[in-house]
Amino acid sequence: MTVDVLLGLQWGDEGKGKIVDVLTPGYDIIARFQGGPNAGHTLEFKGEKYVLRSVPSGIFQGGKINIIGNGVVLDPALFKAEVEALEASGHDLSKHLYISRKAHLILPTHRLLDLACEARKGSGKIGTTGKGIGPAYTDKISRNGLRIGDLEYNFEVKYKEAVARHEILLQQMNYEYDRAALEKEWFEGIDCIRRFQLIDSDHFLNNALQNGKKALAEGAQGTMLDVDFGSYPFVTSSSTVCAGACTGLGISPSRVGKVYGIFKAYCTRVGSGPFPTELFDETGQKMRDLGYEYGSVTGRPRRCGWIDLVALRYAVMLNGVTGLIMMKSDVLDSFETIKACVAYSVNGVESKDFPFEINDSVKPVYVELPGWQTDMTKMQSADEFPEAFNAYVSFLEETLGVNIKIVSVGPDREQTIQLV
Numbered sequence: 140m141t142v143d144v145l146l147g148l149q150w151g152d153e154g155k156g157k158i159v160d161v162l163t164p165g166y167d168i169i170a171r172f173q174g175g176p177n178a179g180h181t182l183e184f185k186g187e188k189y190v191l192r193s194v195p196s197g198i199f200q201g202g203k204i205n206i207i208g209n210g211v212v213l214d215p216a217l218f219k220a221e222v223e224a225l226e227a228s229g230h231d232l233s234k235h236l237y238i239s240r241k242a243h244l245i246l247p248t249h250r251l252l253d254l255a256c257e258a259r260k261g262s263g264k265i266g267t268t269g270k271g272i273g274p275a276y277t278d279k280i281s282r283n284g285l286r287i288g289d290l291e292y293n294f295e296v297k298y299k300e301a302v303a304r305h306e307i308l309l310q311q312m313n314y315e316y317d318r319a320a321l322e323k324e325w326f327e328g329i330d331c332i333r334r335f336q337l338i339d340s341d342h343f344l345n346n347a348l349q350n351g352k353k354a355l356a357e358g359a360q361g362t363m364l365d366v367d368f369g370s371y372p373f374v375t376s377s378s379t380v381c382a383g384a385c386t387g388l389g390i391s392p393s394r395v396g397k398v399y400g401i402f403k404a405y406c407t408r409v410g411s412g413p414f415p416t417e418l419f420d421e422t423g424q425k426m427r428d429l430g431y432e433y434g435s436v437t438g439r440p441r442r443c444g445w446i447d448l449v450a451l452r453y454a455v456m457l458n459g460v461t462g463l464i465m466m467k468s469d470v471l472d473s474f475e476t477i478k479a480c481v482a483y484s485v486n487g488v489e490s491k492d493f494p495f496e497i498n499d500s501v502k503p504v505y506v507e508l509p510g511w512q513t514d515m516t517k518m519q520s521a522d523e524f525p526e527a528f529n530a531y532v533s534f535l536e537e538t539l540g541v542n543i544k545i546v547s548v549g550p551d552r553e554q555t556i557q558l559v
């Protein structure tokens with residue numbers, strides 16, 4: 140069978156966690172393929188709310204196998220905290236969560252290096268989540284990383300070598316820190332990881348597919364944060380696009396089935412970097428208030444703006460999206476009109492193509508559509524959609540060239556409407 144891929148098309152926080160949970164009953168395996176605890180995937184059902192960082196979002200739908208793939212970077216201390224919180228709320232992970240031996244470890248010194256690098260950048264900082272993501276992937280690419288599989292052989296020596304290397308860098312940056320405090324909880328996290336089944340996830344997944352199992356790959360972050368195609372250098376350090384699912388899980392491109400591209404009916408971003416449709420007025424504040432746009436990991440207010448169809452078309456192209464999923468349309472329920480950016484004007488010249496770089500000379504060109512001004516949060520089927528909402532959906536489908544398959548009208552699992 141195939142691996143379907145679900146990934147974000149904007150700057151993250153599109154609602155991936157919620158939809159992976161909704162789609163999980165149709166799959167045998169759910170696998171995270173990149174990122175790490177920079178992710179915060181929120182799920183709500185039966186009056187409970189959970190935020191997952193490294194654990195895949197298929198963990199709540201009983202009996203499914205969840206895999207932390209080789210493309211992920213894992214922080215033992217944060218992983219332990221996440222596992223313990225889930226176990227405390229009655230969710231036993233040990234039988235359903237497997238970890239790839241080839242996934243890389245985030246060391247305490249990676250976290251310190253992340254903070255030190257950001258501090259040095261001053262006002263030019265990326266606004267990272269401070270979880271050590273960049274330094275951990277840097278070590279992976281420069282062939283200095285420590286992998287989960289290393290826990291099984293000569294681990295202490297490899298750990299000490301890595302820390303010694305990091306400390307030279309930290310001293311060069313005059314960064315003061317208390318490594319011992321961080322290390323204690325980190326090693327407790329290592330003991331926690333040892334409780335789980337460590338697998339060769341590439342072989343495991345391919346064997347499962349060969350035996351007729353269906354898998355869903357869960358993306359983290361979003362296409363505009365991709366290290367190659369996002370708003371570089373204001374990006375994360377992994378391949379968030381569909382191709383990342385192949386390298387992050389060890390599956391061939393021919394194994395990829397559907398590609399679900401998920402986006403908000405408007406747009407948000409956390410951290411620094413360009414955002415052409417950002418709103419600094421009361422409309423942006425209204426989106427933030429109604430959408431409760433505060434980071435699920437850092438609590439930072441998310442920057443809000445209108446939907447950017449230039450960036451979205453680019454993301455659809457890069458990922459080969461076969462079906463779109465629109466989230467948080469309820470946040471726009473009370474808006475009289477809705478704007479959509481259909482082109483960029485660069486020094487007076489309009490273009491629908493995403494440029495090399497979105498710098499200050501890029502200005503959004505908008506069309507304005509009528510709002511639906513109807514509370515959609517209790518709707519159960521597409522038959523109930525107001526006309527103006529259907530017109531917004533059709534407009535997006537035509538502009539993006541792909542159909543919208545799912546519309547989300549609230550954070551709860553139940554507030555999800557499939558379109559035929």
Ligand code: GDP
Binds near residue numbers: 179182
């Ligand atoms: P992810 O990182 O892509 O999984 O998204 P996050 O969990 O970081 O952010 C999405 C936020 O929107 C969470 O607080 C969700 O509970 C919430 N959410 C998801 N879908 C909807 C929706 O359709 N309407 C509203 N109002 N909130 C939603």
Ligand code: IMO
Binds near residue numbers: 147153268364375
């Ligand atoms: P989910 O999976 C939104 C952003 C950070 C920063 C940049 C680099 O919940 O959608 P990093 O810590 O990765 O080095 O930070 O990327 N960022 C996210 N923004 N959602 C996320 O994940 C993010 N993960 C990282 O804010 O701008």
Ligand code: MG
Binds near residue numbers: 151153179181435
């Ligand atoms: Mg998130």
